Amino acid sequence: MPRTPYGGRWSVLATEWYNTNMKAGTKFALGAVLIVGSVGYLMASGIKQTGQYFLTPSELAQRVSADPSFYDLGLKVGARVVPGTVSKEIATQTLRFHITDGTVNYPVVFKGLPPDTFTDSVEVVVEGRLQRDGVIHATNVLAKCGSRYEAVPKA
Amino acid sequence: MPLLGHLSLWLAFLVGLWGAITGFAGGAPPQGRADLQQSARYATFAMFGALVVAVISLEIAIFRHDFSLEYVAAYTSRNLPTFYLWSALYAGQKGSLLFWATVLSLFAALVQAMTSGRHRVYLPYVAAVTCAVATFFITVMLFAANPFERLAFVPLDGRGMNPQLQNPGMVFHPPMLYLGYISITIPFAFAIAALLSKRLDSDWLVAIRKWTLVSWLFLSIGLLIGMWWAYVELGWGGYWAWDPVENAALLPWLVMTAFLHSVMVQEKRGMLKKWNLALIIGAWLLSIFGTFITRSGVISSVHSFTQSSVGYFFLAFLIVTGTASFALYASRLPLLGAEARLESMVSREASFLFNNLLFLGIAFSVLWGTLFPILSELVQGTKVTVGPPFFNQVNIPLGLALLALTGIGPLIAWRRASVPNLQRQFAVPGTVGGFTALILLVAGMRDFYALMAIGLGGFVVGTVAQEFARGARARHRQYGEGYALALGRLIARNRRRYGGYIVHTGIVILFVAFAGMAFKTETEASLRPGESASIKSPYGWTYRLTHLGISQYDALNRQVTAATLEVSRDGKRLGVLTTEKRQHVDGLGRPTFQPSSEVGIRSDLREDLYVVLGGVVNGTEQAVFRFTINPLVWWVWYGGMIVALGGLIVMWPGGAPAAKQSQAGYAVRLVGEDQ
Structure with missing residues (x-):
């Protein structure tokens, strides 16, 4: 540790300097920069760590063929359930169905309770990972219900 | 009747237009024209009257099941319970626009009728702004979303109301939220009036602050009821999902809360005038922005209305009003100079400034996260979404910093705090907070954020208790009042300050x-009658849930499948819980909508046991359940009520006139205020 007039106590030195050499406005500006910086950092890291691609099945197929690292990456796929493909095993709580955007079709497996609005012809947002077996293993299924779903006028 | 409604919409449109023109033209007294000013004032009353007639016409059509109206056919049916017929007024896009315009005109008329004294000079411009905004909403209805639109044929029955809206919350939550959301227009109108008339002394601030409080209180209550509704109705086991519409309502709330704090700095020290005006304008623009994103279909949400051209109207309105208000604001900046400077970093002013930065930081991150799918698509060409993990990751640390400031702020003196002053102020609250965290740590709590939240909560409660104790003691000494009386009078005589502390307690x-x-904690189980599942609570005990069987019956407008479970905790029987799946039907018994769940909840002070029936296995009595244990949920509702109570105390009329202590540049000490 380098020698200082305060016997190595940097904090005392810093406090001394802070009290004598800085105007309140400057100090406040420092605090403000600290807050704004933290907000920026938290947001940037939050997006980096939790952001998920939102793709259509065609886009997903394209991405996967271009870059295999898209397998096993957490993402969301928005598509329509293919009518007649839904099979529910209530005993094991497993839901299987296919989704499509008209060109590309992916099978989906979901363990858990589907939302009330889930039927075999709704638009869904599937959250999960595309595994190498070509099946999307969903952790969450959200159903949109087209024009029939005019809900709470909150705003 | 529908014709009458349609005509009164047109009448309201013309009157509103007239009010806007005469209000702006009448201008500020004494130079303005008194006759035009009076005319603008009457226009707000007339517009309110015409809109009430329109609302009544629509309600009559709803109650008479007049399915020749597209709106009535789309949102109601013959078998919809009467209770929910009322609320069909705002169940859909078109009706809710009518409701919005009506509530706004109600506030516009109330302001004209209730404002007295010095603030009357702003009224012509306030009338002009409120009329202009209401006229915009009426325009949208008349040209893009007319609730009185007729169908070419008359259906036998309507499509009915979405079952998730058939909850008592539907009767209270939207009106409350609307009252809060819409009344933001009033402080905004005062701000514009002050800018236009160049009367930027301390008067306008008092008028704005009062109406901001009204708005803030309604919005707080509306948000709270919305959380409760989501919790008991949607069945996903939580009360806040960071859904775009929730965020849209939260954004103006955050900005208004920031304003309610920084306004004190302006009152006491004559600083932050520009900042405060910008906050009010920003809060209002955010409310219009929220309306835009929820009604345009730009962002998908569980709340969103169907996509429609209405969005373009709102976008245009947002751009025009945003540009106009900030242009006006910029032209008046020279009149908004500060009367004092920040003297020390360790002062009440500085802590309010940091508080404001944090509120705005939270608001910005919420706005950014909500818009991120659109922004990322514009910039990168790929949609990237962020969800609850993002909002939690960003806002938990910011929220905790804000909580810390909630405790620190009241302890620091205005202008400049001295070291002995700080030691005296912080000793008790700091100790309380430290010990709270320590006790929980010893008791086995290991979650860092939870420890921080509760420890800081202890610190804030310590601050509040110290403030109340010192105030009461001072009154006791000075007037010889008993402690209970002293405490009561302390609050009654300083409603703003001590009501504010009560709000802080609720926030903790x-x-x-x-x-x-x-x-x-959460678990899912598939049970035959007689079988049971168990779930361990974070307090260490174990719940055992035994499936007793399924019953099916018809009710009012639905077929119900109900499962009954017996609940016991560590071997002790607690009672039974019922959870339902409901299939709503139309007048002919045909199913409408998808089935919806009714959650079974057993609530106590420590935790909620939350049971959802997932489904029944192929006609047998075997059923799938999701069991969730949500600790401390009870406290959300009661904490929220304390916030509302504190807000009511602050805005209760009468009491110590706040304006008296608001001379710029120095702080007046009131009796009982000992710092």
């Missing part, structure tokens, strides 16, 4: 309750 309770969700 909310934070503690939010922290409880860190210990949420």
